[in-house]
Amino acid sequence: xxxxxxxxxxxxxxxxxxxxxxxxxxxxxxxxxxxxxxxxxxxxxxxxxxxxxxxxxxxxxxxxxxxxxxxxxxxxxxxxxxxxxxxxxxxxxxxxxxxxxxxxxxxxxxxxx
Amino acid sequence: xxxxxxxxxxxxxxxxxxxxxxxxxxxxxxxxxxxxxxxxxxxxxxxxxxxxxxxxxxxxxxxxxxxxxxxxxxxxxxxxxxxxxxxxxxxxxxxxxxxxxxxxxxxxxx
Numbered sequence: 001x002x003x004x005x006x007x008x009x010x011x012x013x014x015x016x017x018x019x020x021x022x023x024x025x026x027x028x029x030x031x032x033x034x035x036x037x038x039x040x041x042x043x044x045x046x047x048x049x050x051x052x053x054x055x056x057x058x059x060x061x062x063x064x065x066x067x068x069x070x071x072x073x074x075x076x077x078x079x080x081x082x083x084x085x086x087x088x089x090x091x092x093x094x095x096x097x098x099x100x101x102x103x104x105x106x107x108x109x110x111x112x113x
Numbered sequence: 114x115x116x117x118x119x120x121x122x123x124x125x126x127x128x129x130x131x132x133x134x135x136x137x138x139x140x141x142x143x144x145x146x147x148x149x150x151x152x153x154x155x156x157x158x159x160x161x162x163x164x165x166x167x168x169x170x171x172x173x174x175x176x177x178x179x180x181x182x183x184x185x186x187x188x189x190x191x192x193x194x195x196x197x198x199x200x201x202x203x204x205x206x207x208x209x210x211x212x213x214x215x216x217x218x219x220x221x222x223x
Contacts (some may be wrong), residue, residue, distance in 0.1 A: 042215035056210045090155050100144050104155030
């Protein structure tokens with residue numbers, strides 16, 4: 001158990017809809033990272049938050065947004081969903097601002113039909 | 114863009130053989146990490162290397178960070194079926210981004 005909790009584990013939704021993925025980092029970790037992993041692909045960095053503030057952005061679509069709340073949990077919002085958004089979405093947390101020794105949740109498998 | 118390229122992308126070998134996978138970049142990283150991911154699970158951190166030339170061992174796994182801190186390798190001795198998985202290298206890029214290579218999918222056949 002990594003200590004990072006992601007909910008839900010599975011999500012099936014229709015095109016055009018909006019969903020929210022939730023992540024609770026390990027106790028004491030201040031940074032949260034979001035990644036997208038498509039079938040047989042590596043992890044594509046989406047966005048990083050540190051102590052409530054956005055710190056780095058990757059190839060995140062404008063239809064996607066995220067935030068980190070005062071209790072340090074984070075949410076990734078995906079809107080106007082397309083078939084190509086179907087993927088595993090992972091959240092990872094680190095103790096500090098630097099991206100070393102990240103601990104991952106088990107992911108949310110999103111299927112857009 | 115700081116890219117990490119892993120090779121090979123796929124590797125299938127027999128139990129007991131040795132293997133090496135590589136992680137290369139044209140950029141310098143302050144640290145490199147190796148993760149293993151099993152189907153349906155999140156990646157699990159294996160090791161972090163920080164100093165150029167550093168070698169770390171984890172049982173039958175040996176990790177090396179290049180002298181120039183641009184590349185790393187993972188060597189597995191006497192591979193076992195339990196080593197099967199997706200091996201990912203990751204580096205801390207500019208602006209605190211943790212970027213990943215595309216992974217090496219390793220299969221160890223009994």
